[in-house]
Amino acid sequence: MNTTYDPSKESEIYKAWEDSGFFNPDRAPKKPRKAPPRSKPRKISSRGKQKVFSMVLPPPNVTGILHMGHAAMLAIQDILIRYHRMKGDKTLWIPGTDHAAIATQEKVEKEIYKKEGKSRHDLGREEFLRRVEQFAKESHDHIVRQTKRMGASLDWSREAFTLDEARTRAVREAFKRMYGAGLIYRGGRIVNWDPKLQTTVSDDEIEWKEEKASFYYFKYGPFEIGTARPETKFGDKYVVMHPKDGRYAKWKDGQKVELEWINGPITATIIKDGAVDPAFGTGVMTITPWHDATDFEIAERHKLDKEQIIDLRGKLLPIAGEFAGKKITEARPLVVEKLKAKGLLVKTDENYTHRIATSSRGGGTIEPQILTQWFVDVSKKFTLQKPLKGSGLKEIKGINPRNEISLKELMYMAVRSGQITILPKKFNKIYFYWTDNLRDWCISRQIWYGHRIPAWYHESKCIPRQGHEADVAKCKEVIVSDVKPKCEFCNAEFTQDPDTLDTWFSSGLWTFSTLGWPFGKAQGKPFDSAPFDKAQGGHGKPSKDFLMYHPTSVLETGYDILFFWVARMILMSGFLLGDIPFKTVYLHGMVRDAQGRKMSKSLGNIIDPLVMAEKYGADATRLSLIIGAAPGNDMKLSEDRVRGYRNFSTKLWNIARFIRMNEKPEFASLRSRYTAEDKKALVKALSIQKRVERSINTFRFHEGAELLYHYVWHELADKIIEREKKRLQGEHMAHAGTAHALLRELLRISITALHPFMPFVTEAIYQELYASEAKGDLLMIQNW
């Protein structure tokens, strides 16, 4: 043994684990062995009463490489997995990656533009997708290598991808069922349009940025209105005020007013609506329903006309008269100029800051637009799926399967009922608040990379087939299908919706699309030939994996995707299975740099976990991400910290080396000679192990890790070993043997308890000191 632990061997250790097959719970020994095995591990013939522990890995985006946040996630989850595996539970951890639709597409688009100066439209859909897939594959391979390097004991035989065949079947089945239940609808609604990426984005993908702007007050007939966006005011013909605003009491709802506006005289209508804040500006505003969410809602309430002012490229439409074709940013000062010339500008407030919506993906300014999109209706009532007998599906507490419920209520109840526990607790309130205020989820995206929406549109020209001349009116306009449908009555073709689905639609299915769902006919067949499950609402025969591992035990992820992902998984499994996707949600904090900033490429403050692992070992990297990070709190990471834990690896290694150096051939039988002090030391070690166990069970990993760090360094090394040196070098060989036996046993307890935290060094030590010749004798599967 060398004086320092050599982390470059970690890849070999990982390979030994992987080759053993024990990452796969079907191949892992049912009960970990206490004694070295004499023969090959027993195969499990029946489920028996073995406890099950299952998790899915939150699939990293195939947009590049893993960062420290991923490393922290892998470390925490691997602790849970290794602990449960050593406890003897049937333990499954499913790996996978996320196609991350918009994020990946954008990344590749940028790259192609940079290298070749071409846009995706220049390449065409097919060629562009080929490029994205190529990129995604390379990215995937890199991510898998990194994940293994961190020691994550995932069952690679079950690896999944949110855009592979099996998951595509799941997505289409889910879409079809939700459409069938009326929970997915297509409609004209106000959406967040990103003129830069030419796609809609969801509410959650918006980043608000403060911007300084001028705030103008204009004369609008007898009123004065304030606005920061005069260039949108061309179509404004409604003037809105609060119904209880005394200043405007003489104006009646619906009353008409003739007035002079940007491009000439118009007739405006008075509208009274509570959404207006009397204290803001003049308490009067005009509305632009096509380009503002609040205005849209007011218009909906009062059934007002809506007119489009700005096109999808961000340019003004003919309604703007002389300004048509101009970009909105160009038009703004010109419009102000014109209104001023007409004497309608009252005053300008230069010190006005407002928040503008930008896309968190492309950074472009969001321009709300009314567009025909696909939505998930979160408020529509439906009857909850009734779990089939013997299917392993459980009812969601507090919801009678025969009662009607909305997705919103379902998401709320699954957590409120206590069936799903969110840790740390503080996130419960945030979750409830979110579900309470949830609006319909826009799921269509105008991008190419992703799950194509399985909806087909009837071409407008109907050429009735013979004998069906009278049926043309019955032709279905939209058919949801995974294959190209044919019209019953005419020869018209169907064309598929060009849009793709929001990436979270597919990741929402992750906990069960990775376990063999959809069941029945669709399972295992290429999706082109597999019809959607006809028995709408039927479950089919559940897969073995599903029965065994669903709902998953724990969902561990960053708090930043509580809404994006966690909530959507609850929604999806609630509707499609009538079940919860997981029992406990544990949310970890973000990893930040030493100054507390987010790690990002532009700041150049990214600490690459792979570099850390090469330099200091994966174990040290893992420990640095665990210790000092309280549940749900952000943590600051610096290389110093990692270095500190590398020293601990070395310390542990040297303890092992010292014990090996003092091997006494006769140690084996000397247990009975333990003194009272020896026994006390053993009891202490075991009690530490118990406390570590408790820390893992309560998701307080930093406590367990710190406890072990302390015990090993300042108790085992500094006190016990120093003390035992006397006995070891004494004349009395038997006493020396006893001392050695004690140290050996204490170290074994220590590395066992430490294994989930630092799998590599502990395995290396186990192989040096404890393993038998038998193949597959690994610390990884020793009894905890």
Added chain:
RNA sequence: GGGCGGUUAGCUCAGCGGCAGAGCACUUCGUUUACACCGAAGGGGUCGCAGGUUCAAAUCCUGCACCGCCCACCA
């Protein structure tokens, strides 16, 4: 505007009713059956501020200040 969290040693953070803790940094000493990526000894704190509850408060309650985050339709 609403909500949540933070404020503890020089730095990074645990602790969340019972004698103020860890890691890093710092000071002094040390070529000991492993380890200098080490050991021994040590310095360093009105636990943000002001009240309150309690035998006892960093910990519970109230208010305030500053910092951070999340949510929201102020045109």
